[in-house]
Amino acid sequence: MHGGRTNVETLADEVRRVRAAAGRPVVVGVSGFCGSGKSTLARALVGRVPGAVRMRGDDFLDPALSHARSDDWSGVDRVRLRDTVLEPFRASAGGSFRRYDWSARGLGAAERLPGGEVLVVDLIGLFHPETLPSIDLTVWCDLDLETAVLRGQHRDRVLGRDHERLWNDVWVPNERDFAARFDPRAAAAVLVSTR
Structure with missing residues (x-):
């Protein structure tokens, strides 16, 4: 299925196949541009795969750094995600992790994995050398950047968030730079059209 474009039902079948072949718990990474439908796809996938749980990526963002220019999405705390969530999950090791608490502006209390x-x-910014070895199946929300941005901006307006400057000055340039540097779409085993 490498590079193949699919829908959520076929993706769910592929996840079950990868899990059966691995013989252990697996991590499915869903990435894409801001506004491309990552969370929606992740929730739909969890609803179709028995034994699946979701981890919100936003819980591993640093708000100061995620609002700053970067060519590698440095606001994503990939090392904390990998070391406290991805690797322990794959090893059935249990353990705990800490989400970023946006209201307290710091890491929250430890939670059981x-x-x-x-x-x-x-x-x-998930498909990065720091995390790719800890992901068993990479899924890209295949939506062009311009459409993803329009969706994300619309979502923010509906939620009453004024992020226009961030979209224009930070997030869109970060997306372009990350794509040019790491080519996350090419790193995906599965492309899902989220149009």
Whole structure:
């Protein structure tokens, strides 16, 4: 299925196949541009795969750095995600992790790592050398940047968030730079049209 474009039902079948072949819990990474539908796809996938749980990627963002220019999405705390969530989950090691608490502006209390057979993580900047070895199946929300940005901006307006400057000055340039440097679409085993 490498590079193949698919839908959520076929993706769910592929996840089950990868899990059966691995013989251990697996991590499914869902990435794409801001506004491309990562969270929506992750929730739909968890609803179709028995034993699947979701980890919100936004819980691993640093708000100061995620609002700053970067060519590698440095606001994504990939090392913390890998070391406290991805690797322990794959090893059935249990353990705890800490989400970023946006209201307290710092890491929240330690939480028990969820158990399951499949962990679905949706996050910008996920397909990076720091995390790729810890992901068993890479899924790209295949939507062009311009359309993804329009969707994301619309979502923010509906939610009453004024992020126009961030979109224009930070997030869109970060997306372009990350794509040019790491080619995350090419790193995906599966492309899902989220149009």
